[in-house]
Amino acid sequence: MQALHNFKTYFLRGLATLLPTILTVWIFVQLYLFIQKNVSAHINRGMVRVLVYSSPYYPHISEDDLLVYVKNTYPAAADNQQILEEKLNDPAVKRAARIGEAERFWVYGGGQITGFLLAFIGVVFVGAFLASFIGKALWRMFEKAFVKTPFIRTVYPHIKQVTDFFLTKEKMSFSRVVAIEYPRKGTWSVAMVTGAGLQKINEKEQKEFLTVFLPTSPTPFTGYVIIVPKEEVIELKMSVEEALRFTISGGVISPTIFESYSQETKPVKPKKE
Numbered sequence: 001m002q003a004l005h006n007f008k009t010y011f012l013r014g015l016a017t018l019l020p021t022i023l024t025v026w027i028f029v030q031l032y033l034f035i036q037k038n039v040s041a042h043i044n045r046g047m048v049r050v051l052v053y054s055s056p057y058y059p060h061i062s063e064d065d066l067l068v069y070v071k072n073t074y075p076a077a078a079d080n081q082q083i084l085e086e087k088l089n090d091p092a093v094k095r096a097a098r099i100g101e102a103e104r105f106w107v108y109g110g111g112q113i114t115g116f117l118l119a120f121i122g123v124v125f126v127g128a129f130l131a132s133f134i135g136k137a138l139w140r141m142f143e144k145a146f147v148k149t150p151f152i153r154t155v156y157p158h159i160k161q162v163t164d165f166f167l168t169k170e171k172m173s174f175s176r177v178v179a180i181e182y183p184r185k186g187t188w189s190v191a192m193v194t195g196a197g198l199q200k201i202n203e204k205e206q207k208e209f210l211t212v213f214l215p216t217s218p219t220p221f222t223g224y225v226i227i228v229p230k231e232e233v234i235e236l237k238m239s240v241e242e243a244l245r246f247t248i249s250g251g252v253i254s255p256t257i258f259e260s261y262s263q264e265t266k267p268v269k270p271k272k273e
Helices: 002-054 063-073 081-089 091-106 110-130 133-146 152-167 199-205 240-248 255-265
Strands: 176-181 188-196 209-215 223-229
Touching: 002 091, 002 110, 063 081, 063 091, 091 110, 110 133, 176 209, 176 240, 188 240, 199 209, 209 240
Parallel strands: none
Antiparallel strands: 176 188, 188 209, 209 223
């Protein structure tokens, strides 16, 4: 029984150690495959057609390969010599055969990484253009017209909110982490202070208020903005990153757990003699 208990303990410990790394690698691999399938492959196919249409000699295809292509693509040509000769001498068929030959390398072979790199460079150029005055103006015009499209206007703003939360530099500024009584007295929630309360409320209530953002689990980019009395909040010794991890994990990853993990993974400095 002790051996079984040790086996179970070691297995769970190994799983807990390896699983984060495995999941991280898996997520990036799936992201690459998604981009490769839905973006890079189409870029490579377009590039192949540009190369084939601009050069009558690329790629070179032998008569035997052309014959195999015609018989596989046009089954009727296999039993009819006249149709076979017509297809073998048809420039459009030869071009299609060269496209298929080129795609073997550029779309399905080692050259498929080219589309991924071109997509990456293209995004950089688009970002540089949108950073300019003209780019910003054109994008605002396009976005203004885009959000007026039926059905799109019900989806696009929410998707933009999510992407802006993760990718833009102008993120919501959180100064510190606090606990507030929400949604009722005696029940506490973790929130981030975003600023002072509204002046009108401060003047009417004759006390200081704070504006806090209360993230929802497991998607912290959505939540509630609440104005609460400063005297009713509890300052927490947590960083914003720890608070977000706490929210995303549903409370599983607490600051103490993260702190112990950080200490375990912290490199040991050599002692000075």
